[in-house]
Amino acid sequence: MTPDKLARMANQIARFFESQPGDQAQAVADHINANWAPAMREEFIAHHAAQELHPLVNAALPAIRGRG
Amino acid sequence: MKDLIIPDGIHGPKLSDMGTPAKSGAPVTLVIDGMDVTVPEGTSVMRAAAEAGITVPKLCATDMLEAYGSCRLCMVEIEGMRGTPASCTTPVREGMVVKTQTEQLARLRRGVMELYISDHPLDCLTCAANGDCELQDMAGAVGLRDVRYTPGDNHVETRAGDGANPRYIPRDDSNPYFFYDPSKCIVCMRCVRACEEVQGTFALTVEGRGFDARISTGTEDFLNSDCVSCGACVQACPTATLQEKTVEEIGTPERLIVTTCAYCGVGCSFEAQMRGDQLVRMVPWKDGKANRGHSCVKGRFAWGYANHSDRILSPMIRESITDPWREVSWEEALDFAAEGIKAAQAKHGKDSVGVITSSRCTNEETFLVQKLARAVMGTNNTDTCARVCHSPTGYGLKQTFGTSAGTQDFDSVEQVDCAVVIGANPTDGHPVFGSRLRKRLRQGAKLIVIDPRRIDLLETPHMGEGIHLPLRPGTNVAVLTALAHVIVTEKLYDEAFIRERCDWEEWSDYAEFAADLAHSPEAVEALTGVPAETLRQAARTYAAAPNGAIYYGLGVTEHSQGSTTVIAIANLAMITGNIGRPGVGVNPLRGQNNVQGSCDMGSFPHELPGYRHVSDAATRAIFEAEWHTTLDPEPGLRIPNMLDAAVAGDFKAIYIQGEDILQSDPDTHHVAAGLAAMDCVIVHDLFLNETARYAHVFLPGSTFLEKDGTFTNAERRINRVRRVMAPKAGLADWEATQALANALGAGWSYTHPSQIMAEIARTTPSFAGVTYELIDHMGSVQWPCNEAHPQGSPVMHEDGFVRGKGRFIRTAYVATDERTGPHFPLLLTTGRILSQYNVGAQTRRTENSVWHDQDLLEIHPHDAEQRGINEGDWVRLASRSGETSLRATITDRVAPGVVYTTFHHPDTQANVVTTDNSDWATNCPEYKVTAVQVALSNGPSDWQELYEAQTKLTRRVEAAE
Missing domain, CATH: 3.10.20.740 (Ubiquitin-like (UB roll))
Known part of the structure; x- marks a missing residue:
């Protein structure tokens, strides 16, 4: 899994939720937790610093879980 | 019989x-x-x-x-x-x-x-x-015993007197599947009427009057006429004037078995008419509730692939993909495959392996493959080809309505007053439904088509009002939100329905969003290319119809905003109160015969059967008790994620049942790199498909004629598939999967697919009432089928949405990253045509290729002229992902700036060009929008020639000892 691809996917998710009412950051994190395999989430968390992320993704980061 | x-x-x-x-x-x-x-x-x-x-x-x-x-x-x-x-x-x-x-x-x-x-x-x-x-x-x-008339003028004899009989018309054998012998025609007009009333093509007519009257295509022969070879005329003919060539060759059938077509998501019921274990003909079953006695050229005639010499009938293995294949016993192949999976898991962890279930296979087979992953391999790395077609439907309809399913049955079309067809081409992709819709259009129902191309449905003979919104590829959400804008601001919505059935707060939020002037037809006209006034007219027409129904296809889902578009469709249906009764609804036209079923059966990595998330402990407990194992509460990898992980070196073994990801998935180079990086690729298929060039184990598959089971069509209808002949390779697909599971130590002991269905019913509430006995008794049944709906559910959300209140969700337009620019100034969109099916593995191995022997690039005259391209020229089609070559055809069916092709032929490799862009929610690939350049070329690209050479290299089979 390449970190830039994961960042692109996360940014795409953020661009959907940025227009939604409610806690947008939580919604982004929930979507990622529910649909990404733990390995993808861990990889993403590990390499996020080097990526250009949507502000919502940055806000969601603390709520994105690793495995278990 | x-x-x-x-x-x-x-x-x-x-x-x-x-x-x-x-x-x-x-x-x-x-x-x-x-x-x-x-x-x-x-x-x-x-x-x-x-x-x-x-x-x-x-x-x-x-x-x-x-x-x-x-x-x-x-x-x-x-x-x-x-x-x-x-x-x-x-x-x-x-x-x-x-x-x-x-x-x-x-x-x-x-x-x-x-x-x-x-x-x-x-x-x-x-x-x-x-x-x-x-x-x-x-x-x-009637007791006719004597014919008193001496031969006079007639249409029977080749000669009359000393010369040729001017009334005699020789037999027309141009259609590959049936002949037309005018000498046997009694001019009862059944064929002409069938072509009009049932099929809706109007290819046949009668020429002459009285004794001179003859049936005619109005052209030189059937093949060169408008005939689409649906077979309705052949079925209607009371004599041998129009007759299947197989009946002439073999003789009349002696028994029939009702089964279900294995092509598209319409799921037509057919009588397999047999002589011994030889199939004589497939005749649409009049009591089939999806097709009501009608068929298309694929299901009716294109079953010859089942006996094609390309079928692989022995398991094969090889250490390396550069080795020739070695034919081995089932046992040796399964042990070899099991060792490959175990070795990968031992070295790289349990999540280094996965499976892909098939939307071509039965529910029972799909259920077993995902069970193999979850319960035997211990990983949720299971996905299905629905990933690349209708996964956004799953997401969008679950979010808005509460479950991933079309809301209607096909009979519902008979009560539609306004049909909205979005990103679908039913007369080619879902022909029998297309004919049923055309029948309703001839009765006066209105039609709105939202599609970059002018599809044939818009040219339905004798139809009423038709509106075409020829949008720029990639702007679905903008167009649908603009439709909602008109309905909201002009107060055309159904307030009573919304108050009763939907969440009012969410509606208020959505109404405010949709009413924003930024979403008005005028504001988005420049972006979408759809004239504002036409869009307003379409919105008013849909909102005013007593029964408005939306039918959509992959032109909706296969976009970076595929899931948002599905949500927008659900919003439109809810605003107008078009949910919960016959004649309305949201109807995803599923691509493959069992896309619905494969999704229902828990093929997705995040959902157990019945669309229940793997993190739900109560659902896991049901399966853990049934399977005597512990299940992973975390989602697994999807197909594109598996390939990414493979390229990264973390994913090493895969079992692929009945899917050709190398040809059907986007960005071929990336798929190839992923497969090449794996140590053990197990392909289970009828043919050595494109993916098999990277395989180490080949397990021979069985056709739908060779096994028992069920398919679930686009209307949630569970239809029986009945075995009419023994599996040619010895094992039905469910038996092969069971044998592989057992080689991995599973200890499964199913002896009939009905036992698998019983397990599905025990564990999955929407299937609780489904048994083979019930299906045999009713002919078919639509889920949910349980205590509340013992006879199944033709229409969903009748008294309330599955999730409770219908949920409105904002649908902001987000432009795709795939944009035209100076290097790639055109937008490529893809689709399919009537005679070929998907990657063509089956239909290319039938006579259907007489209608379509190669993929063509449709290009507008204006774009062609700028590039000096003439009809039939070889052109190079290039994107940032890759390039390929094919022949061009010039048509104004596509707008300037848009080109279109089909993807039925492996030598075209249209997916070399498509990119790795995907839907934001589900990773469904964005097949429908690729920025490309088109230029004249001399012939096949380097890649195509290399590929052709590799085909020969990787398909070698070692001579038997």
Whole structure:
């Protein structure tokens, strides 16, 4: 899994939720937790610093879980 | 024919032809031949007699078509009426007294038959329809014993006097599947009427009058006519004038087994008509609830692939993909495969392996493959080809309505007043549904098409109002939100429905969002290319229709905003109150025969069967108890994620059942790199498909003719697939999966797919009431089928949404990253055509290729002229992902700036060009938008030539010792 691809996917998710009412950051994190395999989430968390992320993704980061 | 295997309760008179279509109306009682008969008002006397078990002789009447009254054989005597009226065109009346057999009638009928036979060859013994000919039957039924007329003018003899007979027309063999022999034609018009009424193509007509009348395509032959080879005329023909060539070659069938077509998501029911274990013909089953006796060229005729010499019938293995294949026993192949999976897991962890289930295989087979991943391999790395087609439907409809399913049955189309077709091309992709929709359009229903291309549906003969919104690819959300804008701001919404059925707060939020001027048709016109006034007119038409129904296809889902578009569709249906009754709804037209089923069966990595998230402990507990194992609560990898992980070195083994990801998935180079990086690729398929060039184990698959099971079609209808012949490679697919699981130590012991269905019913609430006995009894059943809906559910969300209140969700337009620019100034979109199916693995191995032997690039005359491209020229099609070459065809069906191609042929490799862009929610690939450049070329690209060479290299099979 390449970190830039994961960042692109996360940014795409953020661009959907940025227009939604409610806690947008939580919604982004929930979507990622529910649909990404733990390995993808861990990889993403590990390499996020080097990526250009949507502000919502940055806000969601603390709520994105690793495995278990 | 005898020895019928058909569902219970459908024996008896229904099997035979009732003469005219069924009607609904108040009961009317009449007396026929001394018997009281009660039938609905509007029923013909002929059908009323048939209901009473009395067969009135007939030739031009059949219950698939409206009565026509031309053959005069069905005349009857009715008290108080003069003469001998035709029973097919005479409606019943209360108290009517009918006689179907009198001396007068017998004499008149013999006279009619005598005239027919005087212009018909008497070669019955050697005729292809011998024993299956209504003319022959009727001659017997009316007691014709003598033909008094000496041969005069006729259409039968090749010669007349000393010269050629000018009336004789030679047989037309141009269609690969059936012939037209005018010398046997009795001009009953059944074929012409079937082409009009059932298929809706109007390819046939009658030329000449009186004795000169002949059936004609109006062109030189059938192949070069408008005929789409659906077979309706062949089915309707009472003689051997239009007949399947297989019947001529083999003889008449001796038994029939009702089964389900394995092509598209319409899921037509067919009679597999057999002689021994040889399939003679597939005839659409009149009691099939999806197709109502109709078919298309694929299901009706394109089954020859099942016997094609390319079928691989022995398991094969090889250490390396550069080695030739070695044919081995099932046992050796399965042990080799199991070792490969175990080795990968031992070295790289349990999540380094996965499976892909097939939307071509049965529910039972799909269930087993995902169970293999979850329960035996211990990973949730399971996905299915629905990932690349309808996964956004799953997400979007679950979020808004609460479950991932079309809301209607196909019969619902008969009550539609306005059909909105978005990103779908039913007359090519879902032909039998396309014909049913066209029938409704001819009755006056309105049509709105939202599609970059002008699809054939818009040119339906005799249709009423049609509106085309020719949007720029990638702007679906902007167009649909603009439709909602018009409905909201012009107050065309159904407030009562919204108040009762939807969440009011979410509605208020959505209404405010949609009403924003930024979403008005005028504001988005420049972006979408759709004239604002046309868009407003479409919104008003849909909102005003008593019953508005939306039908959509992959032109909706295969976009970076695929899931948002599905949500926008659900929003439109809810705003207008078009949910929860016949004639309305949201109808995803599923691509493959069992896309619905494979999704239902828990193929997705985040969902257990029945769309329940793996993190839900209560659901896991059900399966853990059933399977005696512990399940992973975390989602697994999706297909594109598996390939990414493979390239990164973390994913090492895969079992792929019935899917050709190398050809069907986007960005071929990336797929190839992923497969090449794996240590153990197990392909389970009918043919050495494109993916198999990277495989280490090949397990031979079985066709739908060779196994038992069920398919679930686009209307959630669970149809039985019945084995009509033994698996040619020894094992049905479910047996092969079980053997692989057992080689991994599973200890499964299913002996029939019905046991697998029982397990599905035990564990999955929406299937709780489903059994093979129920399906056999009812013919088919639509889920949810459980205690609340023991007979299944034709229409969903009748009294409330599955999730409770319907949920409105904002749908902001987000432009795709795939944009045109100076290097790639055109937008490529892709689709399919009638005669070929998906990657063409089956249809290319049939005579269907006479209609489509290569993929063509459709380009607008303006774009072609700028590039100096002429009709039929080789062109190079390039994107940032790759390039390929194919021939161009020039048409204004596509807008300037848009090009279109199909993806049926592996040598075209259209997916070399498509990119790795995908839907934000589900990673469904963005097949429908790729920025490309087109230029003249000399022939195949380097990649195509390299690929061709690799094909030869990777398909070698070692000679048997």
